[in-house]
Amino acid sequence: EAQVTQNPRYLITVTGKKLTVTCSQNMNHEYMSWYRQDPGLGLRQIYYSMNVEVTDKGDVPEGYKVSRKEKRNFPLILESPSPNQTSLYFCAIGGTSGSSYNEQFFGPGTRLTVL
C-alpha cells in the first residue's frame, strides 16, 4: 500500500522563523506534489516534482521552496513564514504512466499555524 509520511503533523511557529515540512514516500513514484488547503478554496498546488532534480511551480508558489535530491523525499521549505501561510498542507505522490497515472496518494497532512 502506498505510504506517504509527513513531519511534523502539527506546528505552531512565529513569523519569520524558517521551517521545513518533510515528505517521504515508499512507492518509488516519480511525481510528488505539495498542496495547501484553506476553507472555501479547496486544495491548491504549491509546487510539484516530476523526478529527482526536476521541480516546478504550481498555482501558489510564493513564499515556498522545495527540493528533490532523492526520489523518496520532497521537503517543503518556508524561509520566512507569514500568518497568511497558516494552512493545512498535504504532500501527494503519483505515477506518471500506466495504472498509477490517474490516482494520487496523499500524506496525512501538516497543520501549520504562523503567529
Next chain:
Amino acid sequence: RKEVEQDPGPFNVPEGATVAFNCTYSNSASQSFFWYRQDCRKEPKLLMSVYSSGNEDGRFTAQLNRASQYISLLIRDSKLSDSATYLCVVTPFSGGYNKLIFGAGTRLAVHP
C-alpha cells in the same frame, strides 16, 4: 470564476436516502475527472474516476457531461459512514503531468 465549482452544502440526509452532488468545471479541455473523499481533518482519498459513459461502484454512480462541463455523484442507500466531504477533481492536461484541480468540496452528513 473558480475552475471547479461545487455546492458546499452541507447536505443533511437520513440513513438510506439517495443524495446527488453536482460539480461544474470551466476548462473545456479538461481531460480526466475524479471524485475524492475527505474525512474531517484527514487526507483526500480517491473515491472513483468519472468516465464519459458513466460508471458505478456499488452504491456510488458517477456521470460526466462534457457538453455541459458537468460532473455528478449519486450515492444510494446512504450510510452513516458516508459522512464526509466529497471533492470534485479535474485534470487540465493529458500526458505525463497529473496536475489536479480541486473543487472546494461538498459536505455530506448522514444521520440515523
